[in-house]
Amino acid sequence: MFDKYLIVDGTLRNLGPATAPTGFAFDAKLGYYRGLGLSMIEDLTISIDGVAVPRTAVRFDEGPGPLTLDEMETAYDRRWAFGATATIGVEYPGGFPSGRHQLSLTERLRVSYLPFPSINSDSKTLEVRK
Amino acid sequence: MTKSTIKRGVSLYSFQEEMFLGRMGIEDCVAFASSIGAKGIEILPEQNMPTFPRIDDAQIDWWRNLMAKHGTELTCYDMFLDTKLRKDRLMTDEEQVESIRRDLTLCNRLGIRNMRMLVFIRPDILAKCVPYAEELDVHMGVEVHAPWHLEHAWILRTIEEADRLGTKHLGILPDMGIFVKHYPPVYRARFERQGARPEVTQFIVDQHEQKVMAEYTIYEVAVKMRGNKAEVAMAETLRHSPYANPKRIREYIPYFRHIQAKFYEMNADCTDPSIAYDEVIGALARGGWDGYLSSEYEGNRWIQDVQEVDSREQVRRQHVMFDRLITGGESI
Numbered sequence: 001m002f003d004k005y006l007i008v009d010g011t012l013r014n015l016g017p018a019t020a021p022t023g024f025a026f027d028a029k030l031g032y033y034r035g036l037g038l039s040m041i042e043d044l045t046i047s048i049d050g051v052a053v054p055r056t057a058v059r060f061d062e063g064p065g066p067l068t069l070d071e072m073e074t075a076y077d078r079r080w081a082f083g084a085t086a087t088i089g090v091e092y093p094g095g096f097p098s099g100r101h102q103l104s105l106t107e108r109l110r111v112s113y114l115p116f117p118s119i120n121s122d123s124k125t126l127e128v129r130k
Numbered sequence: 131m132t133k134s135t136i137k138r139g140v141s142l143y144s145f146q147e148e149m150f151l152g153r154m155g156i157e158d159c160v161a162f163a164s165s166i167g168a169k170g171i172e173i174l175p176e177q178n179m180p181t182f183p184r185i186d187d188a189q190i191d192w193w194r195n196l197m198a199k200h201g202t203e204l205t206c207y208d209m210f211l212d213t214k215l216r217k218d219r220l221m222t223d224e225e226q227v228e229s230i231r232r233d234l235t236l237c238n239r240l241g242i243r244n245m246r247m248l249v250f251i252r253p254d255i256l257a258k259c260v261p262y263a264e265e266l267d268v269h270m271g272v273e274v275h276a277p278w279h280l281e282h283a284w285i286l287r288t289i290e291e292a293d294r295l296g297t298k299h300l301g302i303l304p305d306m307g308i309f310v311k312h313y314p315p316v317y318r319a320r321f322e323r324q325g326a327r328p329e330v331t332q333f334i335v336d337q338h339e340q341k342v343m344a345e346y347t348i349y350e351v352a353v354k355m356r357g358n359k360a361e362v363a364m365a366e367t368l369r370h371s372p373y374a375n376p377k378r379i380r381e382y383i384p385y386f387r388h389i390q391a392k393f394y395e396m397n398a399d400c401t402d403p404s405i406a407y408d409e410v411i412g413a414l415a416r417g418g419w420d421g422y423l424s425s426e427y428e429g430n431r432w433i434q435d436v437q438e439v440d441s442r443e444q445v446r447r448q449h450v451m452f453d454r455l456i457t458g459g460e461s462i
Contacts, residue, residue, distance in 0.1 A: 001431055002150055033146045034176040039215055073217055081180040083150040112214040113250045 002031045006105050006122035008085055014095035014128050021095025023057070024128065027085040031107050031120030035082045038067070038075040040110040042117060046090055047104040048097065059089035100127045134415035136456050137422045138449055139163070139170025139205050141390060142178050144427035147439040149177075160200050162442055166449045170205035170422040171197065172246075172390075175236060183232060190239050205422045206244040206303075206388045207237040207268075211251055223255060230259045238266040244388045246303050247272045253287045256300055263299040269387050271303025279308045279374040280382055289385055301385035305426070307392040310371040311406040313338040314394040316432040317367055323436065324360035334365055344368035376409035380417035389414075391423045394432060396447035400454070411455040423452055 008027040016022030046053050059066040062080050104123040111118045140163040148154035175182050197203055211229055213221045237245050247270050263270050272288045292300040313335045337347040351357040351365040397403055425448050430439040
């Protein structure tokens with residue numbers, strides 16, 4: 001649901017010193033028609049050109065401060081609101097590869113009334129603006 | 131033409147595309163609904179209130195003032211229940227009841243008297259919430275949503291529970307997606323974009339038109355026709371596209387006060403290509419039902435991959451149809 005809107009256009013940027021980036025970040029939305037508590041975001045898989053980065057390299061922040069995906073599992077008092085952007089940070093030495101590359105995001109959500117997880121994916125070919 | 135007192139409303143669910151993209155705010159949706167004579171507003175607090183579940187009195191006042199400003203009223207509160215909040219275990223029964231009481235309290239603070247209950251909630255959990263719903267005068271209506279239907283045994287358990295308790299505060303809330311008379315063209319078109327062959331999609335549509343039971347068609351497509359992924363997925367939607375008997379809804383009128391008027395697409399001439407609204411509204415009118423038909427546009431997810439979504443135009447067309455079927459077209 002809302003798949004093609006998950007990665008927000010124009011938000012990809014590198015993190016850390018410009019000469020030696022430590023990773024990259026982008027803004028994302030939740031692929032669901034309502035907000036959801038962070039403990040029910042089971043996984044956020046980020047891939048570059050089809051190669052997934054390690055789960056431990058991913059940080060999520062809807063505002064109050066970044067969490068690892070493991071920390072999100074017990075963040076019972078935080079929510080990702082409907083239509084709201086959150087920052088997804090990725091530890092990736094050197095930053096996002098130069099030039100245009102395919103960035104993919106898959107959100108796996110634990111939706112209580114569904115018998116299976118809700119899986120939503122977006123892929124966009126992007127580059128970090130100089 | 132039977133004159134009727136059925137009322138017209140809109141669920142904010144209908145504008146999810148524009149709201150998600152930041153192109154419409156809550157007030158834009160309410161103002162638009164009011165402008166087409168849809169005076170009842172159904173809300174999803176978990177969609178429409180970014181700070182949910184922490185809602186202060188100033189926010190409550192904002193909603194009440196918004197309704198007054200546009201001459202509308204809040205008709206229904208769509209609740210959710212996160213039984214899978216934790217990874218390691220399901221919510222206990224006590225936690226489920228507590229979560230529902232939280233929603234009943236907020237519903238009451240907003241002055242709303244109908245709550246849409248998710249269909250998967252157990253009838254015995256609902257029964258435990260009845261005393262509080264009675265105290266607050268909120269009707270808990272279990273959403274009768276495809277693939278469930280009015281006479282599905284799971285739905286009948288809620289009816290039996292309401293009868294056993296002798297309560298007017300537990301019942302059902304029909305979603306019109308149970309009356310899919312013709313296969314939705316927007317479904318077919320999207321599966322064709324995903325690689326379904328036209329001869330196979332035509333077969334699936336023909337099977338639905340004849341009301342062949344879904345499992346036969348799924349087997350035909352998946353095994354005998356060696357259907358590709360999109361074709362099998364399309365065949366599987368038949369499980370979720372039932373055509374329940376519209377005549378039967380009248381018998382259930384004592385158990386519901388609100389209807390979610392699901393639709394996937396309206397034709398330019400303001401007719402619905404799929405859902406049998408003419409038959410359903412006729413049955414409701416003959417039964418003297420006077421609740422809200424609350425638009426629930428769900429077509430965005432079927433077309434957003436290829437075109438701009440115009441939820442306002444879709445809702446407007448549905449309300450022209452409602453007005454024609456309810457009053458003979460006197461209001462719009």
